[in-house]
Every structure is written in C-alpha cells, then in structure tokens.
Amino acid sequence: MPWVFNWKLAIGNRKSEINLLSTIRGFTRLSFLSQLNPQQREAVETSEGPLLILAGAGSGKTRVITYRIAHLIENLGAMPESILAVTFTNKAASEMVERVDKIVGGLSAAKPVISTFHSFCVRVLRRDIEALRIPSTVPGTPPIGLTKNFVIYDEADQQQLVKSVMRRLGIDDKQVTPRSVLAHISWAKNHMLDPQEVYLQSADPKTERVAQIYEEYRKELLKANALDFDDLLLEAVRLLKAVPTVREHYNRRFQYVLVDEYQDTNRPQYELMRVLAGAHHNVCAVGDEDQSIYSWRGADIRNILEFEKDFPEAKIIRLEQNYRSTQNILQAASAVVANNIKRKGKNLWTSRQGGTKIGYYEAPDGENEALFVADYIAKYLREAAEQSENPRAAVLYRTNSQSRLFEEGMRRYQLKYHVVGGFSFYERAEIKDMISYLKVIHNPDDSISLLRVINTPVRGIGKTTIETLERVALETGLSLWGAIGESIRRQLLPQRALLALKGFHDLIEDARAILAGTYVQRLEQTARESESTEDPAAIEMDDQIAFDPTIFESNLDVSPPKPKETAPESLPVASTAEILKFLVDRTGYIK
Structure with a gap:
C-alpha cells in the first residue's frame, strides 16, 4: 500500500498551520516581546477585554500596536483576519502593515485588516x-438609496455641488460662502446632526440658510449616487446599526479591535468603534489626551477621558518612557501641558540626559524672524561640521504663505533647503479631468464629475445647454446624465447642441462598454441600427466588422475583467489604462 500523506491531519485547522510554520521557520516565540519595556509589554500581553493605552509622545506607541497584533497571531493563535486596526492616515496604516508583516508575514496567507477609518468604511x-x-412606491422603478458603485466627492466636488444648490435657491455667495457652508455641514455631520436638527438649533438667519442648503445638498448627493468623506463614516454607522445581519457579520469576524489616535476620534468614529466592539468588548484604544488638537474638526476629547464610563471593566496602562527627546524638551513640554484642565495625567521621562536648552526669540517682523532663523542654522551647521557631526535642521511654520520669507533668508545665507509639500499631482487640472472622466464612466449619475468634463475638451456644449439640462433634471427628478438622455430623446435642444450631447453620450457609453467587455457587441448593434437608416458610413463600418471581427480586439482589451479585489473607488486595473488610452484617442485631450 503506497504511503499517503494526509495534509488535513498534518495541518489541521488554520491555527495548527500557523504553529507548524512557526516551528519550521525556527521562530523563537515571545522573542520580540523582549524588546519592550515593562509597560509596553503589559500593554501587548493584555489581550482580553477593553484596554486604554495612554501613550505619551515618543513612547513607542506604534511598536506597541504592531507587537500587540503580532502577539495575538503568533502567541495566542488568533486568526489574522479576526483583527481590525484603524488609524487616521494612509501613511500610519502603511507603516503598521509593514511592521506587522516583518514579524508574522510568513505565518499565514491571511492578513489582519489595517486601514484608515474612511478606507474601512468604504x-x-x-x-x-x-x-x-x-x-x-412607484411600480417598476428601482429601490431608493445608494448603490455599491457610489462615488466619493472630494472638497472641490463638494464646493461645486454647494454652489449649484445655492444658485438654485437664490442665495448670494457673498452673504455666505460655499466654503463656510461646507464647514458648517461637516461640523454638523461630525456631531451626527441632520438638517432638521441644525435648523432647530439655529439662532440666526444665516444658520437657517445653511440648514436649507444642507437639506438640498443631501438630496443632490443621493441623486448623484455619491457620498462625501463625512458620509462614509455616517453611512457605515447607520448600516451597522440598522441591519442586524451586517452588524453580526462584522462582530463575528472581528474579535479584536484596535483604534489608534483615539483622542482624535469624533462622534461617528466613536459610534463605529462601539458597534464593532460587540459583546466581547475586546477593544484596545491608544491615544494621548495631551495631543488632542482636532476639536475644530469634530474630535471629542471626552471619548478618551470617559473611556471607563463606556467600558467599566477597562484596564488603563500608561506609556511614560520617551525615546525621542532629551530631558530639557520633556520638562518644558510637561510644564506647558500641565496647565490643561481636561487630562488624565502622565509623567514623561527619558534616559537621555542633557541636550540643548530651548531658546525663545521675539522678532519685530517676519523678515527679521526669517533672517534670525537662517543665521542660527548657519552657525549650527558650521559648529556641527567642526565636530564631524551629521547636522540636520528643520523649520516649521504655520501657513504656506510664510515660506517665501524663510526661503529668501536661506538663499541670502547660501543654505541649501528643501520645501516639503507643494502642488499635488492629483490637483493638476488635466489629471482631475481624467479622473472625472473615469468617475463618470464608473457612475454616470455623478453630476459634479459630469459637469467638469461635459465640455472638456471643448465640444460645443455651452452654459445655455447646461442650464437647460439642469432644468430638465430638476423637473423630471433625474440626474444630469438622465437629463441628457431625455433631452436627446425628446429633441429639447437646438440640433447643434443635440449633436454635441449625442457625441458626448456615445463617448461615455462606449467607454462603459469597454469596461464591461461588450464594446464589439455595442459597435455591431450601432452599425445594425444605422444600417436601417441607410447611413453609408455605418454600412461601411458594418462591412468592416463582418470582414474582420477581431479588428477592435487587436487594439483594446475588451474581455471582461477577471474577478479581483480592487481598491475602493478604483476601476479594474486591467481596464483603466485601456479606457484612458481610449479617452485620449477619442477626445485628443492631453496629447
């Protein structure tokens, strides 16, 4: 009888697989824990129940979070996919993913979910x-609400939509600016207030107008099958609270929830954490109340100060050893922050003694300030060079407008410098245009993106035509895309405008057919329809297709995209490049 290796018996369940692979690799369990100080190790090894980690600046917070995830997987046998860690920035999330992968990357194909709040909600x-x-309620019409292919409006899209709403309501943007309206709407959403609540709480006519705009803004977003960034949190919370099956799915999946920068969470993020915690309450919140600086955008410091009220059984661990700064800096910072009233308190300390004393200089004007900074840096660089040190200097300023004076100061002292930041690639007009095209192809009801590209490049669709389309959309309850189809069908515009709209409509439909893998079928159908009207050009095209049905496949990948997990707000990778090429070829834009 031939020997048969029983993999099921050898591997068992996935926990056994992890332990087996760990043995094969010769991985020394608990080895990474020896790199932690006592408080860090206690935070890592406290795995069950609610835990609040008060992590002072430079106390190794990221290491504690990543080692805690590794400890759950490597030492406690938790399934990687049962762990959720959320933070605020893509950079922080990427760093966390990289660190965890270095420790336990080879143990399992499954990975913990580490992302920003907004990415997770998407x-x-x-x-x-x-x-x-x-x-x-109308027979034959689809259900009311957003679909899975919703689009996400950025700040520029939001401002454009608010301007449109204000124009329709007859509100002068000199009395209240779109930017201030959006700030008020965002504040309301961060505090989970709907338009009616904003109206009821209003104490002046301006706030009443904002509530009115807010209501119409919400309706337009729904019509466009779109969400703004604040909505991503609100709708995710609403979904988890309103649909038990969805909530239970995520409660079963995520047995461990970690929240970074907890002091910066707002009300929707707090509610999201509470819902995901479920009945097991395995929540680890990491934060520092002394670093709470985002109250202006909705962050609620009470979330961290009152953690024990939400979870009475919570354990609190303070990380107080600082690895970043010298004692001089810590003492000065502690003296300042000690004046805060709302804090739990920590005593930061470091083994690094001494260090340069903190200096203070009050300049009479901005130019003098810049020259003082340049002179100080020049002296520091000379002294460092004499002592064979590797000098590093940075200048932090409050607003971008201040950079010019500092740059002039650096140049006067012939100091090389690098300005961090600048104009984002994705903020360039032509890139935003192409992204808007892709958004319209993905979701034609996205009226804001459609307005950006409907006459870009110029194709003869002017202001009068657009106003007519907006009026048709308002009267019929359709999106702007639906209004285009309705206007073409009912011949509501002059012939020249209709031809331009038809060309744009066909361009988008052709691109959508490429995305769906039905471009050749669409061309054949168009040719058959045109043949019935005896259009010579169409007959010639039909003959060409009949002669060589692969004429289009040779230049375009028209096969349906393979099922794969794509990034939120992304088209299938295999199709995006082809669609961009198609758009450039058809429109001549960015050639």
Missing part, C-alpha cells in the same frame, strides 16, 4: 450599502 459600504435601500 470596504463595508461597497459590500453592504444596498441593504439600506428601501422599495420604491
């Missing part, structure tokens, strides 16, 4: 947002 909504849709 994943949840892409999967289940249609569970919030309600049946339409």
